[in-house]
Amino acid sequence: SAVISQKPSRDICQRGTSLTIQCQVDSQVTMMFWYRQQPGQSLTLIATANQGSEATYESGFVIDKFPISRPNLTFSTLTVSNMSPEDSSIYLCSATGGVFSGANVLTFGAGSRLTVL
Amino acid sequence: GESVGLHLPTLSVQEGDNSIINCAYSNSASDYFIWYKQESGKGPQFIIDIRSNMDKRQGQRVTVLLNKTVKHLSLQIAATQPGDSAVYFCAETLYNFNKFYFGSGTKLNVKP
Numbered sequence: 001s002a003v004i005s006q007k008p009s010r011d012i013c014q015r016g017t018s019l020t021i022q023c024q025v026d027s028q029v030t031m032m033f034w035y036r037q038q039p040g041q042s043l044t045l046i047a048t049a050n051q052g053s054e055a056t057y058e059s060g061f062v063i064d065k066f067p068i069s070r071p072n073l074t075f076s077t078l079t080v081s082n083m084s085p086e087d088s089s090i091y092l093c094s095a096t097g098g099v100f101s102g103a104n105v106l107t108f109g110a111g112s113r114l115t116v117l
Numbered sequence: 118g119e120s121v122g123l124h125l126p127t128l129s130v131q132e133g134d135n136s137i138i139n140c141a142y143s144n145s146a147s148d149y150f151i152w153y154k155q156e157s158g159k160g161p162q163f164i165i166d167i168r169s170n171m172d173k174r175q176g177q178r179v180t181v182l183l184n185k186t187v188k189h190l191s192l193q194i195a196a197t198q199p200g201d202s203a204v205y206f207c208a209e210t211l212y213n214f215n216k217f218y219f220g221s222g223t224k225l226n227v228k229p
Binding site for chain 1: 219
């Protein structure tokens with residue numbers, strides 16, 4: 001399956017600042033997604049990162065807070081803007097639709113753990 | 118690494134016993150399901166999947182059962198090992214839709 005790399009793997013941020021998380025896939029994939037996992041919780045879908053167009057956000061998530069880019073079929077970024085302590089979470093990049101077996105399987109990166117002080 | 122299962126329901130089993138982890142999914146139209154395993158400090162890893170035209174699928178030491186009538190999935194792990202200790206999530210989607218939504222998760226604790 002595809003290998004997904006995220007950076008940073010973790011960071012400690014100050015309230016009011018913004019941080020961009022990068023996601024690189026080792027092969028071209030059709031779909032890329034960003035999830036949030038708050039401490040002790042399950043995964044919540046933030047948005048679908050669409051190649052060459054604006055991301056599609058889930059209810060409760062907005063572009064101003066979580067701008068997303070996807071310039072090509074292997075790379076995406078998620079920015080967490082104007083952070084508050086409530087944004088402290090693990091942010092996970094994921095993908096489906098690659099040229100590998102099980103193309104509908106959702107594959108994940110290791111996640112980026114953000115702590116906002 | 119930090120635990121991701123601090124507030125999740127916990128299932129404790131003895132090494133060598135069989136484990137059954139349950140999941141209620143939300144959308145009766147979902148037609149594809151995946152079980153994931155998440156260890157501390159890692160992203161979720163694929164375990165086994167099942168489509169809605171099946172009610173059972175077996176892998177190596179794992180079996181997934183699907184009951185569409187009551188929107189219920191279960192994951193059975195045979196001869197549970199300490200390395201199976203992790204948080205387990207089910208995920209659902211419409212097969213061509215590609216967006217996956219996750220259940221609440223269960224922490225499996227295997228006692229040696």
